[in-house]
Amino acid sequence: MNCEETGRWLSAHLDCELDLAKDAEVTAHLQGCPACASRARRLRETAAQVRSDLPRFAPPAALEARIRASAGAAAPFRPARRWGTWEAVGILAAACVVFVAGYHLGSGRTAAGQAGDDLISAIVRAREDERIIDVVSSDRHTVKPWLAARLDFSPPVADLAAEGYPLVGGRLDRLSGRQAAAVVYQRNQHTITVFIWEGPGPLPATGARLGYGVRAWKAGGLDFAAVSDVAPADLDAFVRLFKAIR
Amino acid sequence: MLPHLPTAYNLARWLLRNDHDAEDAVQEAYLKALRAFDRFRGGDGRAWLLAIVRNGCYSRLRQQRRVEPHDAFDESVHGAADTRGEEAERERAAADAAALAGAVGRLPEGMREMILLRDFEGLSYREIAEVAEVPVGTVMSRLARARERLQRELAPGREGGSL
Numbered sequence: 001m002n003c004e005e006t007g008r009w010l011s012a013h014l015d016c017e018l019d020l021a022k023d024a025e026v027t028a029h030l031q032g033c034p035a036c037a038s039r040a041r042r043l044r045e046t047a048a049q050v051r052s053d054l055p056r057f058a059p060p061a062a063l064e065a066r067i068r069a070s071a072g073a074a075a076p077f078r079p080a081r082r083w084g085t086w087e088a089v090g091i092l093a094a095a096c097v098v099f100v101a102g103y104h105l106g107s108g109r110t111a112a113g114q115a116g117d118d119l120i121s122a123i124v125r126a127r128e129d130e131r132i133i134d135v136v137s138s139d140r141h142t143v144k145p146w147l148a149a150r151l152d153f154s155p156p157v158a159d160l161a162a163e164g165y166p167l168v169g170g171r172l173d174r175l176s177g178r179q180a181a182a183v184v185y186q187r188n189q190h191t192i193t194v195f196i197w198e199g200p201g202p203l204p205a206t207g208a209r210l211g212y213g214v215r216a217w218k219a220g221g222l223d224f225a226a227v228s229d230v231a232p233a234d235l236d237a238f239v240r241l242f243k244a245i246r
Numbered sequence: 247m248l249p250h251l252p253t254a255y256n257l258a259r260w261l262l263r264n265d266h267d268a269e270d271a272v273q274e275a276y277l278k279a280l281r282a283f284d285r286f287r288g289g290d291g292r293a294w295l296l297a298i299v300r301n302g303c304y305s306r307l308r309q310q311r312r313v314e315p316h317d318a319f320d321e322s323v324h325g326a327a328d329t330r331g332e333e334a335e336r337e338r339a340a341a342d343a344a345a346l347a348g349a350v351g352r353l354p355e356g357m358r359e360m361i362l363l364r365d366f367e368g369l370s371y372r373e374i375a376e377v378a379e380v381p382v383g384t385v386m387s388r389l390a391r392a393r394e395r396l397q398r399e400l401a402p403g404r405e406g407g408s409l
Contacts, residue, residue, distance in 0.1 A: 011390035015364070017371045017382075046397040050365035053343045054350060059255035063269050064248055067276045121372060124381040 001025045006036050014044055019125065020179055021134070021172040111202035115216075116209045118175045119227050122182065123193060123212065126171065133169035133184055143170045147181045153222060155181035155196040158245040165192065165238050176201065185238070192228035192238055199223045208232075215239045248276065250292050253367055254299045260362050261303040261355055271306055275299040293369070293376040300359065300377055307355065349399040357392035364389055 006029045012018045013026040030037045135146040140157040147170050148154040159167060165185045173182040173195065180197035203216040204225050213235045216225040226242070228235050254275065259268040275298045282298070350358060363369045363377060374389075375382045 007394075008387070008390065011393050012371070012386045015371065015389075017386065042397055042401070043393050046393055046400065047365045049346055049400070050350070050361055050396075051368075053346050054366055055343060055347055056252075056366075057256050057259035057265075057268070059251050059272065060265070060269065063255065063272065064251060066269075067248060067273050070273060071277055071280055117372065121375075121382045125383050125386075127383075 001029045003029075003033060003036055006030070006033070007039065010036070010040055010043060014040065014047065019122075019172070020174045112205040115176060115202050115204035115225075116214055119195060119204050119214060119225055120210050120212055122173050122175060122180075122195065123227055126173070126182070126193075134171040136169040138167050138169075140167060143167060143183065146170065147172070147183070151179055151181055153196075153198055155183065155222070156220075157183055158242055160185060160238070160241055160245065163241050165241065187228070187230045187234055187238065190228060190230045192226055192230060192235065194242065195225045195227065197223050217243070219243065250295050251276075253292065254295060256366070257296060257359070257362060258299055258303050260350070260358060261300070262306060263351060267306060271302045272299060275302045278302070293373045296363075296377045297379065304355070345400065349396055352399065353392060353396060356388060357395060360385065360389040360392045361396060365393075 006026055009018055009022055009026050013023060013030075016023075018026065030040055135143055137143050137146075138161065140159045144155065144157040147157070150172055155170075157167065157170070161167065165187055168184040168186050168191065170181060170183045173180045175195060175197055178197050178201070180195050183194045183196065185192045185194070199218065199222070201223070203218065203223055204214055206214055206216050208214070212227050212229055213232050214225060214227050215235055216223070217239070218224070224242075226235060226239050228238075230238075251272070255268060255272050258271045258275075259265065262268045262271060275295070279295050279298050350361060353361065359378065360374065363374045364371075369377070371382050371385045371389075374385045378385065380388075
C-alpha cells in the first residue's frame with residue numbers, strides 16, 4: 001500500500017472501522033513511513049480537539065415547552081392510542097436501551113438484525129472499495145487454500161459452474177469483529193456472496209434486507225450467509241446446491 | 247427532558263448556524279417523529295430521530311439556497327478563498343476554540359455533519375450512515391476528507407505528508 005492509498009484509509013483506521021485485511025495493510029505502512037505516521041497523529045489530534053474544544057449549543061429552556069405544547073395541539077390528528085404522546089417518546093427511548101442491551105447480550109431478534117446489517121455493510125464496503133475479490137479464480141482448488149491460509153478455519157468452496165453459478169473468487173472480510181471468508185459466485189449479471197465464519201453468535205435473519213436477499217444457516221460448526229441481489233428463487237436454488245455439494 | 251433533545255438541537259444549530267432556525271427545525275422534527283412513530287420499526291432510535299432532524303435542516307438550507315449538491319465538495323468549490331481574510335488569519339494563529347468553531351462552521355454541510363456526528367457525538371459509521379442515508383463507505387470517505395480539510399484549516403503551515 002502506498003502513501004496515497006494509506007491516506008484514503010487513515011481516518012477509518014483511526015476509528016477502528018476498517019476491515020481486517022485493509023487495517024493490517026494500513027498498520028504495516030504506518031510502521032514504515034514516518035510521513036504517514038505523522039499525518040495519522042495530526043488527524044487524531046484534530047479529532048480529539050473537536051471532541052474536547054468544540055462549543056456545544058444547548059437547547060434553550062423554552063424549546064422543550066414549545067415542542068410539548070405544539071405536540072399537544074397536534075395530538076387530535078393522530079390515531080387514537082392507549083398511551084399518550086410523550087409516553088410514546090418514552091417507549092422510544094426505552095426501546096433504544098433495550099436494543100442496545102440486545103446488541104451487547106448478542107441475543108434475540110435484534111442481534112440477528114444487527115448481524116444482517118453487518119452483512120450488507122460488508123457487501124457495500126467491498127463494492128465501494130472495489131475490493132470485491134482478493135483472489136480471482138474459478139478454481140476452488142485455488143480459492144479454498146488461499147482463504148484457509150489466512151483464516152483459522154477452512155471454508156468450503158463449491159464448484160457450481162455446471163449449475164449456472166460459476167465461482168469468481170474470494171476475499172477476506174470481517175463481520176461483527178470476526179474474520180470471515182467471502183466467496184463470490186456469479187449468476188448472470190449478478191454476484192452472490194457467501195460469507196463463512198466461525199460461530200457462536202447470532203445468525204443473520206433470513207429474508208430481504210435493503211434490496212438484498214439474505215439466507216443464513218449453520219453447518220459443520222461454521223455459520224453461513226448467502227447475500228445477493230438476484231431473484232429470491234435463484235438465491236434459494238443456489239443455497240440448495242451449495243448445501244448439497246458440501 | 248425529551249429524548250435526544252441536546253444532540254438534536256446541537257446538530258441543527260451547527261448545520262443551520264442560527265438559533266432561531268435551529269429551534270424551528272428541531273420542533274418540526276420532533277412533531278414529525280411523533281407522527282411517524284407508527285412507522286418506527288425499532289433499531290436505533292437516536293439515528294432515526296437525527297435523520298429526521300437532518301432532513302429538516304437540509305430542506306431549510308435548500309429553501310435558503312445556501313446548500314450545494316452533495317458531490318460539490320471538491321476543493322475548487324470550497325477552496326481556501328473563504329478563509330483568506332485577516333480575521334481568518336488571526337483565528338488560525340490563535341488556534342483556540344474559536345478558531346476550531348470557525349473552521350468547523352466553514353466546512354460544507356456534508357462534511358460538517360460527519361465531523362459533528364462522529365467526533366462530537368461519537369456515533370459509529372453505521373449509525374452515521376443511517377442518519378445521513380448513505381452507505382457506510384460514503385461515510386468513510388466523506389469523514390476522511392472532512393478531517394483532512396479541517397486539519398489543514400487549523401494548521402495551514404504543517405501539512406507535510408504525501409498529499
